Amino acid sequence: MKLSTVALAVVLATAPCVDAFAATSSSKIIKQSQAATGFINLFYAKADGQLYLEANKLNQPFLMLTSLPHGVGSNDIGLDRGQLGYTRLVQFERHGPYLVLKQLNTQYRATTDNLAEQRAVKEAFAESVLWRGKLVEGKRALVAINDLVINDLHGVTQMLAARDQGQYRLDTERSLILPEGVKSFEKNSDVDVLLTFNADKSGKYVKQVTPDGQFMSIRMRYSFIELPDDNFTPRAYHPMSGYLSDSYLDYATLVNQDIVQRHLLRHRLQKVTPGDAPGEVVKPITYYLDPGVPEPIRTALLDGARWWEQAFTEAGFIDGFKVELLPEDADPQDIRYNMIQWVHRATRGWSYGSAITDPRTGEIIKGHVTLGSQRVRQDHLIARGLTAGWQDREAAEQAASALALARIRQLSAHEIGHTLGLDHNFAASSNNNASVMDYPHPKVSLNGQQIDISQPYDEGLGAWDLYTVAYGYSEMADSDAQQAHLAELRQSAQRQGLRYIGEADSRALGASHAYASLWDNGSDPVAELQRLGEVRQQAISNFSDSVLLQGQPYGELRDSFVPIYLLTRYQIAAAAKFIGGVDYQYAEGEDGKEWHYLAPELQQGAADALIATLSPAQLVLPQGLSESLVPKSGNYYATRESFDSGVGVVNDPIGMAEVLSRHTLTQMLAPSRLNRVNQGYLNDKEQLSVPKLVNQVLGATLYEDIPTGRELGVWMRVNAVVLEQLLASYHHADTSSEVKAQLYDRLKYALKQLSRKVKRSSAYEAAHFAWLEKRLTKALADSKVTMIDKPLALPPGSPI
Structure with missing residues (x-):
């Protein structure tokens, strides 16, 4: 998570004034x-x-x-x-x-x-x-x-x-x-x-x-x-530095200078012999691990934390970074100890890298890492689901544990990175996972009909991490040499093709940068979605009760299946960023002077891949699997981690299709995304347009030939979700008037098609089309009317 303090308002609740020693010296x-x-x-x-x-x-x-x-x-x-x-x-x-x-x-x-x-x-x-x-x-x-x-x-x-x-x-x-x-x-x-x-x-x-x-x-x-002494030199922030920063208005600047001054957040690290040559340090940056962490997690956390030793060594600081277990006689309250703390909560939750900083200079006085203890259990759950089809159960358990510990190592390095001053880099996955400051998804592949999780996460730091430590901490002989060195580092990062996009354009629904996503993999998010979709189908086919922990009743299979059915949820979000997606850099020179839309074929490829995830064949569950997801037993109850059900305590496979299809369509049809699609088309008629995108979605769902068997119910529910999400974007305040006009036109056309389908279909299907027609007519005029009265909730995904 981002290195920051929790900015909260001051509330002074007055306590009674007790002056027992008023007359006492x-x-x-x-x-x-x-x-x-x-x-x-x-x-x-x-x-x-x-x-x-x-x-x-x-x-x-x-x-x-x-x-x-x-x-x-x-x-x-x-x-x-x-x-x-x-x-x-x-x-x-x-x-x-x-x-x-x-x-x-x-x-x-x-x-x-x-x-x-x-x-x-x-x-x-x-x-x-x-x-x-x-x-x-x-x-x-x-x-x-x-x-x-x-x-x-x-x-x-x-x-x-x-x-x-x-x-x-x-x-x-x-x-x-x-x-x-x-x-x-x-x-x-x-x-x-x-x-x-x-x-x-x-x-x-x-x-x-x-x-x-x-x-x-x-x-x-x-x-x-106590404030630090005055022997720390602030380092000016640059957008390509990859650092978090503090800022202030400096009224002593000249008129032709920027009044807003920004400096990096970083620790003090000095060599015994100053200069650009590698050397011993006066005092290393040392982190101390909470001794309350159990094994084997403790060792994994220490291993991941120590990845940063390489970066500081390469930046010229011999033994400049260390990680140790907190000594028994040490008090973690002492400001001199940078802490890695193991924190329990009732549910899984985020981990954080925070710091105490000097607001005058950006010097980090103390780093403080908070690691949520239940994160590792979620990774283990995902791994058990992926290996449910393995015949060798001992090997499956070993592989699941190895995946969970590999993630813990990466998480340790990530959160410590924040306390060193580093920002997220959500574009790193597009550069061969160049940074631990991205959010990684486990890498899974197919080996025949068996899922392979032998290399779920990269080990060690990436090229971006080595660059950022060098940028923030390297030490040159004088200020001129320092500035020249930093400029050369930035140019070298550009020559390597390293992308960097932080918080600004990554998390938000409809975020614009095509390559900045959370929990994704690969330089081509569309190809990765298609590949991961194949893994998902195999994982669904292989799923069995072997995923359960010892002593768990069969009803817990339902929760174990959630991350498998939703395996592509993050890659769907990443692929959707190609639609109306843009590319730009924080670079200097010509590379940083302009942004541009992605090529039309890339946007269309993303639309095709995403629309394919709406197919009933992708969403329907095998009947045997659906029936094996039995109701919760006895005093075991559904939780936030469970799928919602519209059919009582039994499994709701159509409801599952509803939540996943809504996720896809929410990403595709986000107002800001549609606004960019429209403006891109107005500038270049070769680009994807809003009417074309909507026609393709409707053509693959509502206008598609009526399926048979178990796919029929899924298809009908998806039709309702499609119209629901089109209406949501149509009524949304952030949707531009030009896009609203196009959506209105396509929805009015959909009403005509529904009217025709009512007349041409059998009684059962005709009732479906008639109901959609009636509801859509009302919903166009009234934003409070929806196609689905009580949408089923998508179980939480982040953090993993």
């Missing part, structure tokens, strides 16, 4: 308290639970960060163990008897030695006072901070509200400071608090993971972090 408080001395000195008064901070660092900026040492355990809510919150640049200021904590504004600056210029910017933009406290009298300045830390600065209530979990409130009466969580280290001081949030009615997901959903108690951490 600071020296007496210190004598009677539990002390934690270090970056900031903290004193916990056991008698009444008050926490005091020594105000001896006034007007000295530092970082304040909230995080969650303990999580909620729900991927849907998103409040995970180890989650980093919003990093704030703050400072304490004294005003009379009061101490305030002020958040400084880092978005607007004047990078100049002219103090008047700096003051002009500072006075132009607001700052934020987060808290005020009254100082205790005495030789050492102390202030009670309970009402600072017993607060929702992490934004838990906003997160719950955004996830439709209800209106939770911070309950200060059930919240307190945890004395064992008050710690101070050389470069950071931490305070852990137990915060309880209550609601009149518990949220659905909160109820699933808490003993009492009306009262959710979580451990939150406040970290006060």
